[in-house]
Amino acid sequence: xxxxxxxxxxxxxxxxFSVIGLAGCGGGGSDSPPAPQPTPQxxxxxxxxxxxxxxxxxxxxxxxxxxDADNDALSYQLTSQTQAQGVVTLQNDGRFTYQPSAxxxxxxxxxxxVSDGKNPPVAGNAKLTVQNIxxxxxxxxxxxxxxxxxxxxxxxxxxDVDQDTLTFSLQSVSPANAGVTVSPAGSISLxxxxxxxxxxxxxxxxxxxxxxxxxxxxDITLTAVNDAPVLTVTPLPALLDAGQSYTLTYTAEDxxxxxxxxxxxxxxxxxxxxxxxxxxxxxxxxxxxxxxELVLQATDPQGAxxxxxxxxxxxxxxxxxxxxxxxxxxQSNRLNLVIVGDGFTATEQQKLRDAAVxxxxxxxxxxxxxxxxxxxxxxxxxxxxxxSGADDPSTNTLVDTLFxxxxxxxxxxxxxxxxxxxxxxYVFQHYPQFDFVLVAGNSTKYxxxxxxxxxxxxxxxxxxxxxxxxxxxxxxxxxxxxxDANAHLYLPGYCESCYANITQLTDLSQVKWRHWFNDPAKVxxxxxxxxxxxxxxxxxxxxxxxxxxxxSFMLELGKPVGEINGEAWVxxxxxxxxxxxxxxxxxxQVVQARGQSQQFAxxxxxxxxxxxxxxxxxxxxxxxxxxxxxxxxxxxxxxxxQLKAVVTDISGLIKAPALVxxxxxxxxxxx
Numbered sequence: 001x002x003x004x005x006x007x008x009x010x011x012x013x014x015x016x017f018s019v020i021g022l023a024g025c026g027g028g029g030s031d032s033p034p035a036p037q038p039t040p041q042x043x044x045x046x047x048x049x050x051x052x053x054x055x056x057x058x059x060x061x062x063x064x065x066x067x068d069a070d071n072d073a074l075s076y077q078l079t080s081q082t083q084a085q086g087v088v089t090l091q092n093d094g095r096f097t098y099q100p101s102a103x104x105x106x107x108x109x110x111x112x113x114v115s116d117g118k119n120p121p122v123a124g125n126a127k128l129t130v131q132n133i134x135x136x137x138x139x140x141x142x143x144x145x146x147x148x149x150x151x152x153x154x155x156x157x158x159x160d161v162d163q164d165t166l167t168f169s170l171q172s173v174s175p176a177n178a179g180v181t182v183s184p185a186g187s188i189s190l191x192x193x194x195x196x197x198x199x200x201x202x203x204x205x206x207x208x209x210x211x212x213x214x215x216x217x218x219d220i221t222l223t224a225v226n227d228a229p230v231l232t233v234t235p236l237p238a239l240l241d242a243g244q245s246y247t248l249t250y251t252a253e254d255x256x257x258x259x260x261x262x263x264x265x266x267x268x269x270x271x272x273x274x275x276x277x278x279x280x281x282x283x284x285x286x287x288x289x290x291x292x293e294l295v296l297q298a299t300d301p302q303g304a305x306x307x308x309x310x311x312x313x314x315x316x317x318x319x320x321x322x323x324x325x326x327x328x329x330x331q332s333n334r335l336n337l338v339i340v341g342d343g344f345t346a347t348e349q350q351k352l353r354d355a356a357v358x359x360x361x362x363x364x365x366x367x368x369x370x371x372x373x374x375x376x377x378x379x380x381x382x383x384x385x386x387x388s389g390a391d392d393p394s395t396n397t398l399v400d401t402l403f404x405x406x407x408x409x410x411x412x413x414x415x416x417x418x419x420x421x422x423x424x425x426y427v428f429q430h431y432p433q434f435d436f437v438l439v440a441g442n443s444t445k446y447x448x449x450x451x452x453x454x455x456x457x458x459x460x461x462x463x464x465x466x467x468x469x470x471x472x473x474x475x476x477x478x479x480x481x482x483x484d485a486n487a488h489l490y491l492p493g494y495c496e497s498c499y500a501n502i503t504q505l506t507d508l509s510q511v512k513w514r515h516w517f518n519d520p521a522k523v524x525x526x527x528x529x530x531x532x533x534x535x536x537x538x539x540x541x542x543x544x545x546x547x548x549x550x551x552s553f554m555l556e557l558g559k560p561v562g563e564i565n566g567e568a569w570v571x572x573x574x575x576x577x578x579x580x581x582x583x584x585x586x587x588x589q590v591v592q593a594r595g596q597s598q599q600f601a602x603x604x605x606x607x608x609x610x611x612x613x614x615x616x617x618x619x620x621x622x623x624x625x626x627x628x629x630x631x632x633x634x635x636x637x638x639x640x641x642q643l644k645a646v647v648t649d650i651s652g653l654i655k656a657p658a659l660v661x662x663x664x665x666x667x668x669x670x671x
Contacts, residue, residue: 043069045116047124054098056105056133064094064112064126072116079123081110086128098128103161105132135161137206139216146190148197148225156186156204156218164208171203171215180220190220195255197224228304229253229260233296235310236281239353240294241317241324245282248272250296250308258300265295265307269314272296283314288329289378290314291361313357315380323430324353326360328377331433333581333605335573338427338434340381342405342418343389343442349382355440355458356380362463368566369467371651375573375606381430390416390443390457402426405441409449412486416447416455423453435576436474438466464557471554475569478502480538480547480555487540494539500568501554502539503546513548513564515655524550532563563653570653577605579647579662584630590668594638598668601630602645610651616644640669 048065066074078090085108086100100108108128113121139158146152158166170182178200179191188202200220207213234249252260264272264281269292271282281294296308315324328334339359341352360378364370389399391406394413399405402422409417418439427434441447441457448456448465450472456465471477478499496503496512505511508520516532517523524533527550538547538555547555552562561569584601592598604611608627615625617634618641625631634641648661 042072042116042118044119044122045072045074045114047112047114047122050124050126051129052098052126053129053131054100055131056100057102057135059100060098060128062096062098064090064096064114064124066094066114066122066124068116070116070118072118075115075117077113077115077121079111079113082108085109086130096126100128100130103135105130134164134208134210136211137164137166137208137214139204139206139214141216142218144188144218144220146192146220146222148222149192149194149227151192152190154188154190154220156182156188156206158186158206158214158216160208162208164210166206166208169205169207169213171205173203174201178220188218188220192222195227197222226258226300226302226304227255228306229258229298229300230255231260231262231296231298231306231308233308233310236294236312237350238311239313239315239324239326239357240283242283242314243285243317245273245280248279248281250279252298254300256300258302260298260300262296262298265297266292270294286314286316289316289325289327291327313360318430320430321382323379323381325377325379326357327364327373330377330379332377333577334375334377335436335576336377336379336431336434337436337438338379338381338431339438339440340383340403340423340427341385341440341442342383342403342423343385343387343399343401344383344440345386345388346384348388348442349384351442352382352440353380355462359438359463359466363467366561366566368561368563368569368653371610371653372570372573372606374610375577379431379434381427383426385442388442390441390445392443392445401442403439405439405455407443407445407447414445414447415449416441416443416445416457417449418453418455420451420453436470438470440466461557464553468553468557471565471569475565475572476500477554477565477568478539480552481540482537482542483540484542490540499539500571501548501552501562501564503534504544506534506546508534511546513567515657516548516563516567566653567656567659570649570651571656571659574605574649574659574662579606579611579649580604580664583645583664585666588664588666590666592634592637592668592670594670595635597632597635599630599632600643600645600666602647602664604629604647606649610649612648612650614646614648616646618642634668637668637670640667642667 045066045068050064052060052062054060064076068074075092076090076094081088084101085104086098088096088098088110090096090112108130110126112124114124115121137158137160144154156168160166167184168182168186173180177193179193181189202218204218205213205215230253232251236246252262254260264270269284273280291313294310294312297305299305313326315326316330317324339356344352364373383402385401387400391398393408403418405418407416409415423437423439427437437453439453439455441455443457444459445457446459448469450469454469454473456462456469478501503511508514508523518531524531529550532548534546535550536546539545548564549562551559552565553559554565581603613627613629615622615631642665644663644665646661646663654660
């Protein structure tokens with residue numbers, strides 16, 4: 001009998017079934033018929049690893065890999081891909097193209113199937129590694145807009161997909177003087193040249209620090225604006241005489257090329273005449289001096305205007321041209337202060353006038369003096385000396401001057417004196433209505449004096465010295481500073497009633513300025529304390545004499561006038577000019593027809609801002625007439641009556657009851 005042994009052999013991708021005949025024991029005879037051969041089975045393809053690499057922003061063309069034991073023809077089909085990573089195009093034969101998304105870097109993949117057409121499709125996966133490559137920054141043309149003559153800032157923009165820090169730089173600018181700077185962060189700072197308008201071209205670069213810089217351009221367009229004209233005027237003198245004409249030198253230019261018109265902005269004060277080659281400015285006639293501004297303006301056809309302003313004092317010249325009123329009217333019931341000079345030659349009279357104007361502009365700045373400015377008229381009077389300067393024994397200097405001005409008066413080096421008789425006679429010839437005289441000495445040495453005449457020099461402290469000396473001459477105030485070495489010289493001239501600002505009394509109930517104590521129980525006495533009190537030291541003595549304030553202009557130049565000194569100042573003003581200039585009727589005895597009204601009037605010396613008027617009929621207040629300076633009254637009175645007008649200073653600078661008011665009475669007889 002034959003036995004068979006089956007054995008499977010794998011060859012060339014399919015199985016052969018072979019029969020190996022074995023001789024059986026005792027067997028013999030012929031072989032049996034061959035067994036049928038089994039059909040070979042087809043094996044499915046096997047996808048390969050399919051791993052690929054490429055650079056960012058490049059494309060890949062490649063072939064997918066797979067093996068097939070049967071050597072069958074294979075076909076491929078794309079089953080999935082991630083669109084954010086790019087686009088895969090797969091051919092049937094396994095060739096594919098991969099286009100990664102812009103700027104994508106990292107790991108990507110897609111899936112596919114491979115088929116031999118005999119077995120079910122086999123799934124496969126392809127891996128794509130996209131290597132990061134640095135991207136250049138991107139910057140496009142950038143355009144900005146600005147305005148002529150106007151500084152501005154702008155911000156440049158550029159992008160970098162790698163999010164790198166970008167650095168900007170300016171390579172060139174046209175025009176070169178455009179006033180442009182660029183910071184590394186891309187901030188454009190523009191400070192355009194004056195009057196430039198149009199386009200500014202910038203050549204720029206931006207870099208991420210990893211690759212070459214990228215060039216780009218930017219434009220700034222400045223819109224033209226109409227420029228105001230430029231008006232340049234040669235200054236006129238600070239003091240101008242009313243009624244006089246002055247040559248006016250000016251230039252009026254316009255960078256836009258427009259025709260410019262120059263005009264006078266104050267036709268009520270000046271008249272501008274441009275009909276001649278040289279323009280002239282006429283100061284219109286007036287009756288009172290005025291501290292004001294000259295205002296000229298240049299205008300182009302578009303209405304753009306430029307003004308020139310100059311502070312000027314419009315003075316009222318005397319008929320002979322020797323004097324000028326620089327504050328108030330010429331003829332008035334005001335207090336007339338005349339400023340005259342000594343040691344000024346004929347060519348130096350303007351120097352004197354300038355000093356007087358400077359004084360007048362400072363004099364009224366303190367409230368204690370300036371509040372009653374309308375009670376003053378100031379005049380400056382030319383006075384020609386043969387020589388310039390002043391006598392000075394300390395330097396053996398002798399000068400021939402009109403009023404014999406000299407330092408070292410009474411043996412005190414800084415005491416500057418003049419011949420009072422000569423001064424009074426000279427001033428009276430020109431301003432017979434004068435009340436006080438202030439003499440300016442033509443020297444820069446510190447000095448001055450207060451007496452029948454106040455004096456000062458042209459030292460840098462001139463104005464403060466002049467006001468201090470007027471404190472003596474006009475307000476009858478004593479010096480508050482200490483000079484113990486010379487104090488004994490002045491002691492014989494002291495009396496308790498002589499000076500409003502010095503006392504030897506320590507009994508507070510007897511002190512002459514006690515009406516100014518805020519709290520009689522807490523009167524300031526120590527250095528540095530504020531308020532009106534009793535401060536030891538004054539009238540040149542460190543002990544035994546007392547002043548009302550810790551400091552004032554009578555102790556130290558430039559310091560405030562102070563309450564007590566201010567009250568004395570205002571009181572002296574009223575003592576000189578009165579609280580009212582005139583009354584109507586002038587007689588105190590008045591006859592009035594029965595049934596008829598009677599006119600009563602007052603002309604205040606200062607004005608309603610500082611003075612109050614009240615009217616009283618037979619002792620009864622008539623409130624309907626408050627603050628009226630002229631009234632029509634009393635037609636209903638059947639019997640004789642008394643009418644009283646009371647003028648009160650309401651400035652707050654006077655508190656003494658005896659000083660604050662003044663009254664006038666009329667005794668009216670009815671007929």
